Every structure is written in C-alpha cells, then in structure tokens.
Amino acid sequence: MSRRIRLAVVPARRIFIGRLLALGFVFVVLAVVLAMLGLKLGMVARLVVTSTFGTKFGLEDLALYMTPLLMTGAAVWLGLRAGLWNIGAEGQFLAGATAATAIGLFLPASALVSLPLAALAGLLAGALWSAVPAAGRAWLGVSEIITTLLLNFIASFMVYYLVTGPWADRVTGAQVSSERLHVALPVIHGVVHWGGVLGLVIVVAMGLSLGRSRFGYELALSGSNPTAAHYAGVSVAPRIFVALLFSGALAGLGGMMEVLGTVHRLQGGLAHGYGYLGIVVALLARKSAFALIPAAFLMAVILNTGIVLQTLQVSASSVLAITGLLVFAIAVSDELAAYVKLETQK
Amino acid sequence: MSEQSVTGDRRPVDLPAGTPPLLTLSGIAKYFPGVIANKDVSIDFYPGEIHALLGENGAGKSTLMNIVTGLYQPDEGELILNGYGVSFDSPEAAIAAGIGMVHQHFKLVSRFTVAENLALGWRETRRWLSASEMARRAEAEAARYGLDIKASAPIDSLTAGEQQRVEILRVLSRGASLLILDEPTAVLSPLEVGELYAALRRFRDGGGAVILISHKLDEIMALADRVTVLRHGRVAGTHKVSAIDPATLVTEMIGRPVEQKSAYPRKSPREKDSCVIRLDNVSCRDGAGRVRLHPVSLDIRVGEILGVAGVTGNGQSELADLLAGLQAPQGGRVLVDGKEMGGVSPKAFREAGIGYVPEDRLHKALAPALSVTENTVMRVFREHPIGGRLVYHASEALRFTRSLLERAQVSLSDPATPIRALSGGNQQRLVLARERMISDRALIASYPSRGLDIGAIAVMRETLADIRDEGRAVVLISEDLDELMALSDRIAVLCGGRLMTVLEKDDFDLARIGALMSGREKEHG
Numbered sequence: 001m002s003r004r005i006r007l008a009v010v011p012a013r014r015i016f017i018g019r020l021l022a023l024g025f026v027f028v029v030l031a032v033v034l035a036m037l038g039l040k041l042g043m044v045a046r047l048v049v050t051s052t053f054g055t056k057f058g059l060e061d062l063a064l065y066m067t068p069l070l071m072t073g074a075a076v077w078l079g080l081r082a083g084l085w086n087i088g089a090e091g092q093f094l095a096g097a098t099a100a101t102a103i104g105l106f107l108p109a110s111a112l113v114s115l116p117l118a119a120l121a122g123l124l125a126g127a128l129w130s131a132v133p134a135a136g137r138a139w140l141g142v143s144e145i146i147t148t149l150l151l152n153f154i155a156s157f158m159v160y161y162l163v164t165g166p167w168a169d170r171v172t173g174a175q176v177s178s179e180r181l182h183v184a185l186p187v188i189h190g191v192v193h194w195g196g197v198l199g200l201v202i203v204v205a206m207g208l209s210l211g212r213s214r215f216g217y218e219l220a221l222s223g224s225n226p227t228a229a230h231y232a233g234v235s236v237a238p239r240i241f242v243a244l245l246f247s248g249a250l251a252g253l254g255g256m257m258e259v260l261g262t263v264h265r266l267q268g269g270l271a272h273g274y275g276y277l278g279i280v281v282a283l284l285a286r287k288s289a290f291a292l293i294p295a296a297f298l299m300a301v302i303l304n305t306g307i308v309l310q311t312l313q314v315s316a317s318s319v320l321a322i323t324g325l326l327v328f329a330i331a332v333s334d335e336l337a338a339y340v341k342l343e344t345q346k
Numbered sequence: 347m348s349e350q351s352v353t354g355d356r357r358p359v360d361l362p363a364g365t366p367p368l369l370t371l372s373g374i375a376k377y378f379p380g381v382i383a384n385k386d387v388s389i390d391f392y393p394g395e396i397h398a399l400l401g402e403n404g405a406g407k408s409t410l411m412n413i414v415t416g417l418y419q420p421d422e423g424e425l426i427l428n429g430y431g432v433s434f435d436s437p438e439a440a441i442a443a444g445i446g447m448v449h450q451h452f453k454l455v456s457r458f459t460v461a462e463n464l465a466l467g468w469r470e471t472r473r474w475l476s477a478s479e480m481a482r483r484a485e486a487e488a489a490r491y492g493l494d495i496k497a498s499a500p501i502d503s504l505t506a507g508e509q510q511r512v513e514i515l516r517v518l519s520r521g522a523s524l525l526i527l528d529e530p531t532a533v534l535s536p537l538e539v540g541e542l543y544a545a546l547r548r549f550r551d552g553g554g555a556v557i558l559i560s561h562k563l564d565e566i567m568a569l570a571d572r573v574t575v576l577r578h579g580r581v582a583g584t585h586k587v588s589a590i591d592p593a594t595l596v597t598e599m600i601g602r603p604v605e606q607k608s609a610y611p612r613k614s615p616r617e618k619d620s621c622v623i624r625l626d627n628v629s630c631r632d633g634a635g636r637v638r639l640h641p642v643s644l645d646i647r648v649g650e651i652l653g654v655a656g657v658t659g660n661g662q663s664e665l666a667d668l669l670a671g672l673q674a675p676q677g678g679r680v681l682v683d684g685k686e687m688g689g690v691s692p693k694a695f696r697e698a699g700i701g702y703v704p705e706d707r708l709h710k711a712l713a714p715a716l717s718v719t720e721n722t723v724m725r726v727f728r729e730h731p732i733g734g735r736l737v738y739h740a741s742e743a744l745r746f747t748r749s750l751l752e753r754a755q756v757s758l759s760d761p762a763t764p765i766r767a768l769s770g771g772n773q774q775r776l777v778l779a780r781e782r783m784i785s786d787r788a789l790i791a792s793y794p795s796r797g798l799d800i801g802a803i804a805v806m807r808e809t810l811a812d813i814r815d816e817g818r819a820v821v822l823i824s825e826d827l828d829e830l831m832a833l834s835d836r837i838a839v840l841c842g843g844r845l846m847t848v849l850e851k852d853d854f855d856l857a858r859i860g861a862l863m864s865g866r867e868k869e870h871g
Binding site: 230232 | 378693720723734739764
C-alpha cells in the first residue's frame with residue numbers, strides 16, 4: 001500500500017517539473033477558451049510565435065517589456081528576502097518616472113550630465129516613495145502591504161495631475177501626456193535601449209552580492225525570524241527600513257528607464273501594471289535573484305501574447321486572466337511538488 | 347521483567363472478571379519516510395484505570411495518540427472500541443466515539459470566558475446564545491464532574507492550572523469516556539498537581555479510562571495503575587505500577603540502564619570567587635505593563651552553576667533574557683564583569699562571552715526556514731573567518747558548520763537543509779554546541795534537557811559541569827529538581843516573579859524547594 005507524505009525540503013527538480021506541468025495546464029485552459037471563442041488554435045499559436053519571436057518588432061517588444069518587469073521584479077524580490085511585501089512597486093515606479101521626467105523636461109544639460117542625474121533622481125524618488133511605509137513598518141509595526149499599496153493610487157493621480165495640468169503637452173497636444181523629453185537612454189538596436197542591460201547587470205550584481213555580504217545574511221535572518229535576529233545581535237528595524245528603501249529605489253530606477261528609454265513621455269497609464277506584475281515575477285523567481293531573468297522573460301512573453309490576442313478581438317483583460325491563472329497554477333504545483341508517494345510494505 | 351510479566355499484567359487485578367477493555371490497540375503500525383513511528387503496538391485500555399504511556403522523545407507516544415484521536419490513520423492493525431473495530435477518519439469521529447484529548451498546549455480561546463469556551467464543544471449549543479444559559483450549563487457540568495471553575499471569567503485571567511481544568515471539563519462534557527492527557531503537570535504548581543491527581547482519580551473511580559503520557563517517573567508511580575513503555579515505536583512492556591520499580595522502567599525505556607548522576611564533583615578546586623554577571627535590583631514588565639520580575643539582586647560567579655527553580659512562567663524566561671541582554675531591565679542595573687550594560691544589546695552580551703540557550707529554541711534562537719548553515723553561524727557571522735565588516739564567506743560558514751555538526755554529534759548530509767527539517771533533539775544539540783562555543787564567560791541555559799533523550803541529557807549535564815570546571819559560569823534554569831540539585835552550587839527559587847531565596851548547596855532540600863516554588867516560605871507542619 002502507499003500513502004502520500006509531505007517533504008520538508010522540496011528538491012528544485014521537483015519544483016521545476018511541477019512548474020512545467022502548471023505552464024502546460026495554463027496552455028490547455030487557454031486553448032480551450034480560445035477554441036470556444038471560435039478561433040483556430042493552430043493559427044493563433046503560429047501568430048503568437050511568429051509575431052513574438054519571428055519578427056524584429058516582436059523581439060524588440062519583448063526586450064522593452066522585460067526591462068521594467070526585471071526592475072519591479074527585483075524590487076519585490078528584495079523586499080521578500082527581508083520578509084516584506086512591497087506591493088507599492090507600481091507607485092515607486094511612477095515616482096521614479098516622474099522625477100526622471102522633471103530632469104528631462106527642465107534641465108538644460110547634455111545627456112552625459114542629465115542621464116546620470118535622471119537615474120539618481122529615479123532612484124531617490126522611488127526610495128522616497130517607499131520611505132514612509134518603510135519607517136512605519138520598521139519602527140511602528142504598520143503593515144507595509146497596506147501602506148505601499150495605498151501610495152500607488154496617490155502616485156497614479158499625481159502623474160495624471162501633472163500630465164493634464166502643469167506638465168501637459170502644449171506642443172503636439174497629446175492627451176494625458178507630457179511633451180516629448182529632450183533626453184533619452186541610448187539605444188542598442190532599433191528601439192531597444194541600454195536600460196535592459198543595466199537591469200540585467202543590477203539583478204546579477206544583487207544576486208551575487210547578497211549571498212556574499214554580511215548585509216545579505218542579516219537581511220535574510222531579519223526576514224526569516226526577527227526574534228532570532230535580535231538574539232543574534234542584529235538590529236532588525238534599520239535593516240527592514242533600508243531593505244524597503246532599496247526596494248523602492250529599484251522600482252524607481254525602472255520607472256526612469258521606462259520613461260527615458262521606451263515611452264519618452266510621462267503618461268497617465270505609464271506604469272501599465274508593471275508594479276503588480278513584478279510581484280508575479282518575484283514569486284516565480286522564488287529564492288534566486290538570477291531566476292528573476294527567466295521569470296521576467298516569461299511575463300514579457302505573456303504580455304506580448306496578450307497583444308496578439310487583442311488583434312484577434314480577444315479582450316485586453318485576457319493578459320490579467322492568463323497571469324492570474326499562471327500564478328494560481330504555480331502556487332498549486334509548488335505545493336503539490338512537496339508530496340511524494342511513500343511505499344510501505346504490507 | 348520479561349514476557350511473563352507482560353502477559354501476566356495485561357489486565358488489572360481489581361476489575362471484576364470478564365470486564366472487557368474499553369479500547370484495544372491491536373498490532374498498530376505507522377510509517378513515515380525512513381522512520382517506523384509505531385510497529386506491532388498492542389495495548390488494552392480498561393475502564394476504571396489510569397494507564398501511563400512512558401517513552402523517550404521519538405519513542406512513538408505522540409504518533410500513537412494521534413492515531414487514537416483520529417489525526418492519523420494506522421498503516422496496519424486495528425482499533426477496537428467496546429468490542430467493535432473502528433476507524434476514525436477525523437478527530438471529530440474520535441470525539442463522537444468518546445475519546446477526548448487534553449493537549450499540552452491548551453486549545454482555548456483566550457479572550458472568551460470559561461462558559462463560552464465550554465459551549466464551543468457542545469453539540470447542543472443553540473444558534474442563539476444566551477450568556478446566562480451558557481454559564482448555568484457550565485456550572486452544572488462543573489458540579490457534575492467535581493471540577494471547580496469560574497464560569498464567567500475570561501480564559502486569559504486564569505492560571506495554567508485553571509485553564510487545564512477548563513480544558514478537561516470541555517473534553518468530559520462532550521461525553522468522553524477515555525481521557526488522554528499529554529504531559530499534564532508540565533505547567534502546574536505542586537498544589538495544582540495535587541488537585542489534578544484528585545480529579546483524575548475521581549474520573550477513574552467513576553468508570554472512566556485515562557491515558558497519561560508522561561516521562562516523569564514519579565508522576566507515573568504516584569498516579570497510574572498500569573504503565574506501558576514504548577521504545578523505538580514498539581511496546582517494550584506493560585506493567586502494574588504496584589509491581590515495578592522506577593529503575594526497571596528506565597532500563598526498559600532506553601534499553602540499557604542509564605544512571606543520571608546525582609552529583610558532579612569538581613575535577614579541580616575552584617580558584618577564585620569573582621562575579622561575572624551582577625544583577626542590581628533589576629525588574630521587568632511585559633508589554634501590558636504587568637510586573638514579570640520584581641526587583642532582583644543576584645551575583646553569578648565564575649566557576650559555579652547557579653540553578654534557578656520555579657514553576658514554568660514565574661519569571662524564569664524574563665530573568666534569562668535579562669542575563670543574556672535580550673531584554674533591558676525597566677529598573678536597576680545589569681553589570682557584566684563590573685561594567686554596566688546600558689540598554690538592550692544582545693550583541694554586547696555575546697561579545698562579552700555570554701551564551702544563551704533560550705527556552706523556545708526554535709523561535710528564539712533559530713530561524714526555522716533558513717538553512718542549517720545560516721543558523722549555525724548566527725552567533726559568529728561577524729567574525730573572521732566567516733565575516734568581516736561587509737563580507738560573508740559562504741564557504742567558511744559551511745566549513746564551520748561541518749565542524750560544529752561533528753562536535754554536536756549530529757549527522758546531516760546537506761547543511762543547506764532548512765533547520766526546521768531536523769528533529770527537535772538535533773536542533774537542541776546544535777544550539778547547545780553553538781552557545782557553548784561562544785560562552786567564554788557564562789552560559790545561560792533554559793531547560794536544556796527539554797527535547798533530549800536520557801542518553802543525551804547525561805552528555806549535556808557533563809558538558810555543563812565541564813564549563814563550570816573551566817572556570818566559567820552556568821545559569822541552569824530547569825523544572826527538574828533532581829537535575830538542579832545534582833548540578834547546582836546554589837539554587838535560586840522564583841515564584842510569581844519574586845526571588846524567594848538563594849539556597850546554598852548544604853541547604854538543598856526537595857521539600858523546601860517545592861514549598862518555596864509554590865510561594866510558601868516554609869513547608870507546612
């Protein structure tokens with residue numbers, strides 16, 4: 001006879017196989033829904049694959065989607081490492097974008113000066129946007145989940161106010177947008193800019209340094225068990241504060257890249273849900289910072305798929321539905337991967 | 347004590363002939379990956395008897411009781427209740443069949459009143475509640491079972507003993523005919539222990555069956571009618587308590603005679619008598635402002651073991667936290683080597699060479715989700731070679747961990763395993779080895795024998811004596827008075843957060859310490 005038992009330590013291989021199955025499950029559900037909509041599956045699949053990977057436009061799009069996802073994913077991931085849920089990457093992303101826009105609009109200087117300044121402004125604005133929730137969480141025990149989330153709405157309305165009010169485009173009359181910025185991130189190829197490369201470098205550097213630094217160890221300890229961290233002589237509150245500041249700064253830098261590299265204007269819908277999708281990216285990456293890269297890639301493919309589906313008259317919300325289904329399937333598969341069948345002699 | 351006595355004592359003498367067992371376990375087996383938790387377990391539990399289950403940690407007592415209460419299903423064997431084979435697919439099914447368990451950690455809603463907590467367990471509790479009806483009912487049940495309770499008092503205002511009484515009453519009022527108690531006296535004062543014994547005997551005399559899980563031999567000898575010893579998941583023997591002596595039980599429990607020494611003489615005479623940690627009128631309150639520790643002045647001296655006796659929850663954990671710097675005193679001063687330690691700084695205490703094995707190791711001294719390596723270096727990660735101002739050398743940490751694992755005699759293939767996957771005994775061994783290593787001046791050990799089996803306890807006690815002989819100080823907080831008297835040079839007795847007295851070695855006396863623990867200056871009579 002046999003029984004199922006739960007492993008305390010789940011081997012990575014089991015998790016990986018489980019996730020492949022989860023991904024397969026999402027594809028099947030998606031296929032069934034598309035078939036019910038009367039679409040030819042072969043045609044849709046071909047269209048998704050060719051337009052994502054087979055065209056220059058598709059590949060560029062993929063790279064442009066991946067950049068902000070990588071940054072917000074890294075932001076959320078860093079928070080999780082300290083046991084914190086930064087739901088506010090969306091707002092910090094917008095704050096960083098706004099600060100970079102201010103530099104781009106009003107600083108009459110060469111790109112050599114204004115780009116580093118814009119990056120610094122993005123970092124600082126993102127950090128500043130998370131500073132109040134960070135301090136509240138670190139010293140007063142106020143849930144960072146609520147405070148970071150609520151600040152997203154404030155950031156969003158602040159951007160709307162700026163781009164319809166004081167910073168509104170009076171040159172071309174674009175709606176809900178600032179005018180085109182005078183400075184931009186240099187491009188690598190086509191429309192793909194250096195922001196993505198910088199993002200990759202940051203993620204890799206973060207992964208390498210946290211595993212090799214005392215700060216990384218103290219952060220992991222504080223996040224895993226604050227009581228034990230106190231016992232080990234680590235001051236938990238400053239670590240939490242700094243971790244959330246860094247988290248906000250990463251998201252802010254992502255906003256700067258988006259506005260100076262991809263969109264070139266501050267716009268109402270600039271954040272595009274990247275902050276929330278960053279949570280998904282971080283969850284997919286689990287404990288490894290390097291896994292943020294394939295996770296962001298997968299998310300970018302899903303966003304691209306969404307666009308293709310939109311051209312086939314499928315609702316734009318399909319992206320959200322697919323993402324939700326994926327998170328759900330992966331949560332279930334990670335849990336199921338912990339169970340093994342145990343053979344017992346009769 | 348062999349086959350004969352086992353079969354001969356299968357049934358208690360004083361029951362009328364032909365009385366069938368209330369519950370029979372027949373050939374029960376339960377397997378976990380790589381572990382046989384129970385195998386070939388056959389025991390009869392009769393109505394009108396108190397049956398003790400004795401065994402070391404990991405002997406399979408808990409698994410067996412989880413099977414009886416429906417939490418687990420046996421892989422082999424059967425449960426026979428009142429002559430019928432039964433299988434409980436949930437705890438509810440076991441409760442409905444009249445099997446009730448009183449857990450070591452009470453499962454009460456602390457903000458509810460006693461009556462409300464009791465009403466939670468009643469099948470007949472109606473949709474619309476009336477406070478007076480619930481209170482009336484609670485008092486009626488209390489009178490029926492002779493358990494004295496305050497129906498309208500909230501649970502969190504009660505002592506541990508009173509809470510336990512509510513828990514027992516709840517189980518009984520749900521119609522239990524078999525009552526299982528897991529280490530029921532661990533949290534009780536001596537006075538409350540007496541009341542519990544009386545209540546259990548009353549229940550037994552009314553025809554109820556009691557299963558008592560315990561590893562306190564005195565308790566079993568005093569209370570139980572029969573005792574079954576479990577070893578490595580199997581029944582090592584079942585005996586009438588009146589026909590057995592504790593030494594035989596211990597031998598059976600661990601498979602060989604282990605003598606816990608009653609004294610640990612110094613290998614070399616004590617050199618000097620200087621003071622390591624001095625508490626000067628320190629006091630301590632909890633978050634709600636209640637006084638947990640009344641002003642205490644105490645010297646901890648080099649080369650001595652200072653025992654701290656007291657019923658759990660009478661200020662020991664606060665005292666230990668103060669001595670290790672985890673908590674700052676609200677009043678008074680803590681001096682280490684004559685230097686005042688202002689404010690909370692566990693780091694400064696650790697750097698002064700004070701190690702600490704706290705009571706709740708898993709949550710206070712370990713990060714359960716992190717790896718064994720990350721947990722092992724928790725106290726040394728700032729120092730060369732593992733860490734520096736900024737760096738953390740993972741490879742050095744791994745090397746350090748392997749050497750400490752060896753020293754702690756814990757075999758583990760992959761130190762990247764999360765520490766929560768280790769057994770409680772191994773976690774405890776690791777913490778003890780880690781803290782011993784850093785305690786250049788003193789080691790504060792709270793209940794260090796908890797979770798260890800008898801063999802490991804003997805090793806742990808030798809270790810404490812070694813630390814003392816090396817001229818360092820040990821503060822030993824324990825609930826085991828024999829342990830305290832064997833090891834300590836002085837014993838401080840705490841009751842209600844007050845330091846009752848500090849006894850010198852010549853004045854050690856079990857009865858006197860017991861009286862002081864329950865708040866009396868002198869023993870009666």
